[in-house]
Amino acid sequence: MEPVIATLGLTKRYRGGQLAVDGLDLVVPRGSVFGFLGPNGSGKTTTIRMLMGLIEPTSGTARVLGEAMPGAGRRVLPRVGALIEGPALYGFLSGRDNLVRFDAADPTADPRTRAARVEGALDRVGLAGAAGKKARAYSLGMKQRLGLASALLRPRELLVLDEPTNGLDPQGMREIRSLVRQLASDGTTVFLSSHLLDEIEQVCTHAAVMAQGRLLTQGTVADLASSVRGRLAVTTPDTADAVRVLKEHGVIDLVVTDDRVTGELPAAGPPDLADVNAALVRADVRVRAFGTQRASLEDAFVALTGEGFDVAG
Ligand SMILES: Nc1ncnc2c1ncn2[C@@H]1O[C@H](COP(=O)(O)OP(=O)(O)OP(=O)(O)O)[C@@H](O)[C@H]1O
Numbered sequence: 267m268e269p270v271i272a273t274l275g276l277t278k279r280y281r282g283g284q285l286a287v288d289g290l291d292l293v294v295p296r297g298s299v300f301g302f303l304g305p306n307g308s309g310k311t312t313t314i315r316m317l318m319g320l321i322e323p324t325s326g327t328a329r330v331l332g333e334a335m336p337g338a339g340r341r342v343l344p345r346v347g348a349l350i351e352g353p354a355l356y357g358f359l360s361g362r363d364n365l366v367r368f369d370a371a372d373p374t375a376d377p378r379t380r381a382a383r384v385e386g387a388l389d390r391v392g393l394a395g396a397a398g399k400k401a402r403a404y405s406l407g408m409k410q411r412l413g414l415a416s417a418l419l420r421p422r423e424l425l426v427l428d429e430p431t432n433g434l435d436p437q438g439m440r441e442i443r444s445l446v447r448q449l450a451s452d453g454t455t456v457f458l459s460s461h462l463l464d465e466i467e468q469v470c471t472h473a474a475v476m477a478q479g480r481l482l483t484q485g486t487v488a489d490l491a492s493s494v495r496g497r498l499a500v501t502t503p504d505t506a507d508a509v510r511v512l513k514e515h516g517v518i519d520l521v522v523t524d525d526r527v528t529g530e531l532p533a534a535g536p537p538d539l540a541d542v543n544a545a546l547v548r549a550d551v552r553v554r555a556f557g558t559q560r561a562s563l564e565d566a567f568v569a570l571t572g573e574g575f576d577v578a579g
Pocket residue numbers: 280281282284285286304305306307308309310311312313461579
């Protein structure tokens with residue numbers, strides 16, 4: 267099955283000389299909830315703007331829904347719902363009238379079925395009850411949902427959301443995430459950018475990780491996390507002895523916090539964990555808990571870049 271988005275060597279150098287996106291090969295499978303992850307300034311928005319035909323790439327190609335962008339924009343874009351850099355809303359209009367306005371701006375939208383489309387979209391994002399309120403009285407989360415409603419006025423094969431939860435409070439974030447999951451379960455492919463690792467882990471099936479304009483890795487979220495071995499963690503009151511035994515078994519980067527010792531298993535020839543456990547017991551280390559922690563996407567990012575995931579950019 268052809269991917270929904272496929273880029274080859276996609277590159278953008280801005281006029282000032284800034285290389286914002288550098289040779290990107292991205293593959294977004296149909297039906298995925300695809301997280302486009304990277305710290306601020308890593309090139310996510312620039313990539314999305316090229317995918318949507320808003321700016322021209324310096325080199326490389328981008329295909330969206332099987333067609334070359336930006337050339338095929340007029341055929342492709344009606345099949346794509348996009349929310350980039352926040353929705354442009356009129357505060358003095360009600361939520362409903364904002365949607366009427368969006369719908370009326372679409373020359374292919376039949377005015378006779380407009381009201382039904384607008385009510386349907388309001389309903390999907392849970393704004394039917396607040397549809398008569400002026401948009402300026404909406405919370406940020408409601409505004410974001412109204413933006414999503416505008417992207418959902420017609421059926422879409424692909425939704426592209428640039429940092430959809432940026433600036434929202436935890437409740438607003440939860441609402442948007444559950445909406446994204448719901449849309450995905452209806453079969454829409456969702457491509458969303460985020461600088462929040464846990465957000466990607468919570469809602470996405472697939473992810474690509476960007477840093478400084480380059481793609482570090484892409485794949486299923488499960489594979490990305492499992493590509494990194496989790497750290498070994500031992501809970502014990504006898505931390506000093508535990509550290510000694512673990513060291514003898516080749517465990518490196520040992521860290522003691524309170525009654526917990528964690529360390530990294532050597533990549534080459536890791537010891538059998540059963541042997542490590544037995545050795546701890548032989549050395550009279552009283553073990554309360556023993557096991558490997560599940561690796562997170564953040565561990566994967568740190569392993570790939572050798573640096574922390576700096577959200578402040
Ligand atoms: N119009 C522009 N002209 C020149 N440089 C730009 C322009 N837009 C972005 N950049 C630069 O390109 C790089 C990538 O920016 P981009 O906005 O794509 O990153 P991002 O990952 O979306 O980050 P953020 O989450 O902060 O928007 C940054 O160094 C940015 O300063």
